[in-house]
Amino acid sequence: MLELLATEAPPAEVSELLRRVRSRGADPATLVQWERAERLAQRVHTLFSHRQQREAELASLLDTARELSAPHGLDALLKTIARRTRTLLGLDMACVSLREDEAGGCLVRAADGHASALTVGLLVPRSIGLGDEAMTRSVPLWSSDYLSDDRLRRTDALDEAVRAEGLRAMIAAPLRCGDETSGVLYAGDRSIRHFTIGEVSFMSLLGDIAAVAIEKASLLERGRAEAAALRSGISRAKSQLARARELVRLHHGLVDHALAGRGLKGLVAELADVLCGAVQVKDPEQRTLRAAGDVPDTDAAEVLEASRAALARRLPVVLSTGTWMIPVMAGNEELGALLLHPHAPDHEPDEQLLLLAAQSVSVLLRVQSGEAAAASPFRDELFGDLLASPRPSRQVLQRAARLNVDLERPHVVVTIGPEADELGRVAGWAASYARRMGGLRSVQQGRVDLLLPAVDSSASAAKVFAEVSPLLTHPVTVGAAGPVNGPDLIRQTHAEARHCLDALISLGSTGAHASPEDLGFLGMLLSDNRDAAYFIAATIGPVLDYDAQRTTELTRTLHAYFTAGGSPTHAAEALHVHPNTVSRRLERITELLGADWLKPERALEVQVALRLHLTHSLLRRKRHHDPDQADRPELPAWSDEEESADMA
Structure with a gap:
């Protein structure tokens, strides 16, 4: 018996040896031993057969892995996976589906042995069919007769495709790569079949190998696409570099102009030449600071809406008249706007050039505001002197002229009443606001006063209130009075603004703003100069x-x-x-x-x-x-x- 096993004799020869022993008339005890030896020999034969089959499967898997590891496009790779799966398992058909999250399921991308056009391109919805169960459990699943299996959730479209292929038995393995599942590998037979443990294990290995190959091919395709994009980007970058150098040259010239102290008028004239159009610079109140050429008038509501859009996006916007509006900013602070109306109606200016032009304007305005900031203590002192005397002296008026404060223009007085712990914050903000508006600031008796060039005290109070309120944690009250022309009435108007502020607080309207006009006949009672x-x-x-x-x-x-x-x-x-x-x-x-x-x-x-x-x-x-x-x-x-x- 051992000699037969050593020579790998077929099982029939083992059975023949036992028959000869019986024919010789062996005693019962010896016969029992021979029968046991025959059973053990048959088991050894079975083990040999299984091992040989396993070796063949592993060899075929190794060949499959080699083939799949070769460079492939993704579509070609999926077809190879389907063909290898069908031939290695000896089934009638195999297909590969990949996850399409946007489509809400898995899409069949390739098939082999299929007999219907319904298979490739079929979308298998989530939570439907054998494949979704395999993906959810991360193990291969099979059914001996798919269409008769009541355990599975199906759709009419999926059942129609299975019937068109004539499939009965089906097995599905998840395509796992690490912790990610990219799709499902299917195989099917057109007859009822019960898959063995070995076949299920083999299908699982095929799915893992295929998933790695698919991931590699996907990475390779993405890499190629990125390389192509890089080449295209390099080409664009070269052309943009030349443009950028030209923009840098222009920017240096504009900033040098701004820093040279030649003033806004000269900068606006140079911008008009560079940008080939009419140019205007406006302050945050949409008042024209300087202009070169004629910019068409635009509806005030449209200008306001465009200004808000430009500030929110920090990008140029175009008005209905063809005029471009570019925000002029320093950090988060609005300094104004640059308007450009091209000479050529169909000419669209370079956006980067527009932003650089606006930046040069902001540099100049910052330089000028810095000079104004240096004069800020003198401006505060001037406002204090105007409030100290009913009739300002000639020296006070001369100082106002040196500080470019035209007291003959209409002015309003705005008084802010903050909480004591926020007085410093309000005072700092008011200094910046007064510089921006071309006015004066004073801090007295826990109140912050502003003398602003304006003709509507109510509107000025509302604007001051809207800007200062977000900066504070407590409600702030704002009173205003005016307008007045000339320095002699400033002190009287200041007292009226303070009376208005006190009235708001006395009436329980803390956190509000008003002028005597807003208070009606109460304003007449509070007023010093309105009889x-x-x-x-x-x-x-x-x-x-x-x-x-x-x-x-x-x-x-x-x-x-x-x-x-x-x-x-x-x-x-x-x-x-x-x-x-x-x-x-x-x-x-x-x-x-x-x-x-x-x-x-x-x-x-x-x-x-x-x-x-x-x-x-x-x-x-x-x-x-x-x-x-x-x-x-x-x-x-x-x-x-x-x-x-x-x-x-």
Whole structure:
């Protein structure tokens, strides 16, 4: 028996030896030993056969690995994997699917032995089929009869493709490379088949080898694509380098110009030559600082929107007129904007050149602001001297002229009331803001005051409030007053702004901003330079002017209307006219004062102004006429001549 095993005799010869022993009539005990020896010999034969099969499989895997490791394009590699899988397992068909996360599943990229056009290009959705289960569990899975297997989730499209191929048994192995699974390797047979453990293990090894090869091919393709992109980039870089050198040369020239102290006018003229167009430089308030050439006017709303877009993107934007707007910035600080209108309508300027031009402008503005910062203590001292005396001396006015402060322009005073622990932060911000706006700053008694060139105190207060509030942790209150022309009224306007700030705080409006105009008749009470006549003219002036020019009775009708509690009928009785006459007069008053004059807040102001006017008229008659005439009970005390004229 051992000799047969040593010579690798076939199993039939082992069985024949046992038959001869039996035919010789061996005793039962000896026969039992011979039968056991025959069984052991057959088992050894089986082990030899398995080992030989395993060696053949490993050899075929080694050949497959060699073939797959050769340089391939990804599509060619996938076809080779499908062909090798089908032939090594002796099955009817094999295919490879790769994950497509954007498509939401795995896409069949290659197949071998397929008989239908439905297979290649088939998208297998997530959570569907044998392959998804194999990817989820990271182990090969099989089914002896796929279409009859109720354990699997399927779709009509997938079942249709399986039927078109005539497949019954299927096995799927995940394509794993490290911790990543890139797809699924499928193999199938057109008859019912139960896969052995060896076949399942072999399929798993094939999937691992294929996954490594796919990863390598993918990296190789990406590398080739990147190399091609690099070559293209090098070519572009060479052409851009020449352009960059030209831009650097221009930039050096522009910055040298800015640093040479030749002023904004010369820089703008040079920019107009370099950029081939009309150039304007504007400050943050969209006021023109310098210009060279004519830049077309643009709608203010469009300019504001474009300015915001340019600041947000820090890139040039083009307006509807064909004008380019470039933000001029120093860090995060807005210094203004550069406008360019090309001479050639179809010419699109170089964006980098525009940014360099804006940078040269910012350098010049920074240099000028640095000079202004050096003069900042003198400017603060100037503002303090203006507030110290009702009539500034000639020396103070001369200092203002040397500091380029034109006190004859309209100015407003803005007063900021921060919390005590934030006074330093507000004072620092106010110094920068005053330099930007061409104004003055002063810090006194825990308040920060600004003297700014402007014509609208309410708008100035709103802007200061909007800029300083984000910098602070506590609410800040802002009061304003003005405008005034000339240095003599600055002290008085400063006191009015402070009164306005105190009124806001007293009224519980901390964290708000206002001017006397915003406070209505309260503003008149707070004002030092606005008397009652100003308030009367601002509130009911159009009605008074209408009466004076046309000899009408709108003022008298207005008084009668309020005296009658807002009843046109009772007012008509008091005036001895028809109610329709009162209604027409009220319509005329609405045209003169606006549709909101009857709203509670506005109506209160109108009544206060009317009462002040009537009282003023009474006191004036008391000075110029018989004192007894002033004691007449009705208001207003029109003369008989006026009443006759009214009746006429």
